[in-house]
Amino acid sequence: MNTRTLGETAKVVTLRNNIIPESGDLVNALSAINSYLESKYQKEEFSGAVLVSKNNEILFNAGIGIANREHQIKCTHETKFRIGSITKQFTSMAIMMLSEQGFLSEGDRLAKFFPLCPYGESITIHHLLTHTSGIPNITQLQDFKKLMKEYTPLHISIELIMKLPLDFQPGSQFRYSNSGYLLLAYLIEMITGQSYEEFLIENIFSPLSMNSSGPDKYKEIILQRASGYEFDHKIGIVNSDFIDMSIASGGGNLLSTTEDLYKWELALTSNTLVSNKAMQRLFTDYGFGYGYGWFVKDELIYNKALKSVYHGGGIVGFKNRITRYLDEHVCIIVLNNLSTTDVDDVTNNIAKLIFQ
CATH class of the missing domain: 3.40.710.10 (DD-peptidase/beta-lactamase superfamily)
Structure with a gap:
């Protein structure tokens, strides 16, 4: 060819x-x-x-x-x-918008929103935003290659992530992890009652005329x-x-x-x-x-x-x-x-x- x-x-x-x-x-x-x-x-x-x-x-x-x-x-x-991880800057902006509206703070611990999270008292929103949470990347899941070909609702992804042991003490290292941003997307949904995509379209894309x-x-x-x-x-x-x-x-x-x-x-x-x-x-x-x-x-x-x-x-x-x-x-x-x-x-x- x-x-x-x-x-x-x-x-x-x-x-x-x-x-x-x-x-x-x-x-x-x-x-x-x-x-x-x-x-x-x-x-x-x-x-x-x-x-x-x-x-x-x-x-x-x-x-x-x-x-x-x-x-x-x-x-x-x-x-x-597809813009891949450029997506993360829209997620972080959404978090900043919710922070300024008083719905959350970067210092909030996950336990406030995810009471069943096994490490909820140790990890903050700041840790998720900065890839310093210690939560392993979802790509490390044993069946990830199979999982990526299937529709996987956010709550299912979150359940799978929370079963993984931490890689390190939160805040002590930087290790790039998509898992943190999956959690942030789910957090946006929990707080707003909208889907992650609906929130972005209503609050970022539409106001900026980002119609594509x-x-x-x-x-x-x-x-x-x-x-x-x-x-x-x-x-x-x-x-x-x-x-x-x-x-x-x-x-x-x-x-x-x-x-x-x-x-x-x-x-x-x-x-x-x-x-x-x-x-x-x-x-x-x-x-x-x-x-x-x-x-x-x-x-x-x-x-x-x-x-x-x-x-x-x-x-x-x-x-x-x-x-x-x-x-x-x-x-x-x-x-x-x-x-x-x-x-x-x-x-x-x-x-x-x-x-x-």
Whole structure:
């Protein structure tokens, strides 16, 4: 199977709403980004959509590659990708909103909401948000590969998680765990009486006009949804394995577009949903390079120190990343439906072109 026969159909198919600046250097940088992504596609190292913004203006907005290879449907700014763990920043924002409304506090212990939880007195909401709870990742369940192919309601996932012994004393270590965000999603449901997805749609997506974002449910007909792909060393690019996204609720079950995530970026920049104080809590490094649903990092690009907050999102057939350079007001959104893509490398190379 020679995927390169897609040839010309893989080129940039949309580049709209661009703010073309007077600076020749930046115009050259945007052209270089376009050439770089096209080259990555031709080498079967990228397929997706990229948006770059600065000072709340879109600089680059393009789809490069194929959203569905069997039907030869191109990626565009409207293509909906599974965003994987980028979902976590919406969960953490929901928790901040409920905190400001007085329904909970990050210092609350799980026992307040889950009285039967065997370690409810030891773990706080803060621990769940920061991956320091010690609760093992749900992916460690013995039959997880079977479980991921079935519809798994949140309460069933929670029951399974709570049977697992802790990996370490809460607060003593950082160990990335989707289980904590499953618990947070269930907590949102318990407090609000809504499903996790209903709460996000009513309180985040609809107010921000993020009309192309929501849960990825395989039975539903979702227009513009991308298919996910993996790489087989014998065959080449193949369809990804099946997963019922219910197993990833709160931590990885959403889909979105580059333009919807740009609306999200605008809301974060303007403190639209919560106060500045709550926003600061989201982006604070709590000792392990992680805030609430965001990694926090000081980067060095061309000998210039840049503070970034970011999160990747890898899930069966998809690899994504959103990166925000806070002081420079630059946001780079990379969505991609090829699981072997190194999205960190793609993001870093785009950043170098922007900051050169």
